Amino acid sequence: MKPSAKKSGNLTTAILLFLLTAQFLVWNGVSFYKKDVKKTYFSGIRDIKPELEIVPNVPSKEILKAISFGDEQLTFRYNGYMMQFIGDTFGRVTPLKDYNYEKLYRWWLLLDDIDSESNLITYVVGYYWSATQNPERDIPYVVNFLEQHADKHPSEKWWWYSQAAYNAKFKMHDSERALEIAKKLADLPKDLDIPIWTRQLQAFFYEDKGEYKQACDIILNVIQDFGDDKISQGEMNFMYSFIQERLRTMINKGPGLDNADISPECRAMMEVQKAQDLKKFYKK
Amino acid sequence: MLTTIRYVLLTALRDWLFLGILLALFAAGFVSHFMGSTVLVESNEISSSFTAGSSRLVLVIGMIVFVCFHVRRAFENKEIDLMLSRPISRVEFVISYWLGFAVVATIVLGAIGLFIIILYGYNYTGLSFWILTMWLEILIVLAFAVFSSIILKSSVSAVLLCFGFYSISRMIGFFSYVLEKNQSGEMLSFDFISQKIIWVASFLLPRLDIFCQSKWLIYGVDFTTTAWYMPVLQAAIYIPLLITIAAIDFKKKQF
Numbered sequence: 001m002k003p004s005a006k007k008s009g010n011l012t013t014a015i016l017l018f019l020l021t022a023q024f025l026v027w028n029g030v031s032f033y034k035k036d037v038k039k040t041y042f043s044g045i046r047d048i049k050p051e052l053e054i055v056p057n058v059p060s061k062e063i064l065k066a067i068s069f070g071d072e073q074l075t076f077r078y079n080g081y082m083m084q085f086i087g088d089t090f091g092r093v094t095p096l097k098d099y100n101y102e103k104l105y106r107w108w109l110l111l112d113d114i115d116s117e118s119n120l121i122t123y124v125v126g127y128y129w130s131a132t133q134n135p136e137r138d139i140p141y142v143v144n145f146l147e148q149h150a151d152k153h154p155s156e157k158w159w160w161y162s163q164a165a166y167n168a169k170f171k172m173h174d175s176e177r178a179l180e181i182a183k184k185l186a187d188l189p190k191d192l193d194i195p196i197w198t199r200q201l202q203a204f205f206y207e208d209k210g211e212y213k214q215a216c217d218i219i220l221n222v223i224q225d226f227g228d229d230k231i232s233q234g235e236m237n238f239m240y241s242f243i244q245e246r247l248r249t250m251i252n253k254g255p256g257l258d259n260a261d262i263s264p265e266c267r268a269m270m271e272v273q274k275a276q277d278l279k280k281f282y283k284k
Numbered sequence: 285m286l287t288t289i290r291y292v293l294l295t296a297l298r299d300w301l302f303l304g305i306l307l308a309l310f311a312a313g314f315v316s317h318f319m320g321s322t323v324l325v326e327s328n329e330i331s332s333s334f335t336a337g338s339s340r341l342v343l344v345i346g347m348i349v350f351v352c353f354h355v356r357r358a359f360e361n362k363e364i365d366l367m368l369s370r371p372i373s374r375v376e377f378v379i380s381y382w383l384g385f386a387v388v389a390t391i392v393l394g395a396i397g398l399f400i401i402i403l404y405g406y407n408y409t410g411l412s413f414w415i416l417t418m419w420l421e422i423l424i425v426l427a428f429a430v431f432s433s434i435i436l437k438s439s440v441s442a443v444l445l446c447f448g449f450y451s452i453s454r455m456i457g458f459f460s461y462v463l464e465k466n467q468s469g470e471m472l473s474f475d476f477i478s479q480k481i482i483w484v485a486s487f488l489l490p491r492l493d494i495f496c497q498s499k500w501l502i503y504g505v506d507f508t509t510t511a512w513y514m515p516v517l518q519a520a521i522y523i524p525l526l527i528t529i530a531a532i533d534f535k536k537k538q539f
Binding site: 066069072073077080084117118127183 | 323324449
């Protein structure tokens, strides 16, 4: 081997070693221990970890429209799809209590603003996100969203009022909030073909609060408004037993029927002897 | 003219365009269907929306790349010189070239339509309108691709120009919205100048964002709120405009 070739080979090896050493320092960083105290001059790239956030930051509506390239439905569906899986990616599983529900709520509202006809987001919110392990902190967001979604098309989306009322009552333990939503459900147009329990829901919540007067009035209203054609015999039997067994028991435990603060119609209703007799309360 | 159209069809077959695009469509449809099947609710809606969106991209990207490289290669291989030696005017040649590409795109779009009908054919009005506007959109894109590959000497530049045109045209509705919301009154400021540029661009570019919306596949077309005639008008204006500019440039070319 010629001396010049050997010299060139040594130079190449030295350059390679230098570059590998530099790469090691960039990867590891430079730090020394001085009197048992670690002093870092330069932290290496191995300390830079990818940021695996649980809930991504919420873009503005305008940005979402811009990145949709004119097809907002596609963007809605993509982000709706993401809503089901965020936080559970790259082999990690995040418990629902660790999610930022305030951020999630803003995502839900943003997507619902793009397509309020779809049940994609509402379904995931109602049946998945509502299963949080921290209901006191997180369920108010769920209830607010379900109610706001239903407010946009109340007649078609009445089911989500019922879900919001259920979550408010049994997860938030907020009877007032549950009653507020149940009232919206009961106030839906009378010609709407929805189950009769949606009209009675307030009565059950009042019963639970011990407010027999309001519970009785609600049942009376339901019979008066829907009794002639929409209440089946089975439903009528249920209302009879609700009045006779549940409300009467509650009143008897309290002031007693004679002293109870109930309307004359309610009192008359409590005195009927069989379910069929409730028919006389129908409002013609 | 028919000979040129046949020539374009043969080159599409030669370049495996149909097979390539159909394979890409099949893959896009498969992935979309798989993703749709993993959601809790409305899986058909998600799958159809993803399939429609990805098919649109496959068709547009595939056709842009095919047209730009095809035209430039025809120039470089002197195929154009050979074709122009026949009794055909240059204007006729540009039109027949665009028509050839349009036939290719229509065949591929027919396959996409069939694919979506088989998988998610539950809203025929929406689907028909989606296919019609997709057809008009691809015809505009093809006219632009023919125009850019004739005026530019590099296929890569032509492809990039087409992608830029397509992206901005699909976003121009959003830009116009922003322009209306934020008007800068300060003359000659950066905001003022950029607003004027966007204003001019919104006049010059077609509103491709009103074409093929995947919501039509799901909810159908509400003809009371959708300006259904706009895509037709846009295509009726832009296709002749782009073909004319391309023909003017082509007529002036020296071989």
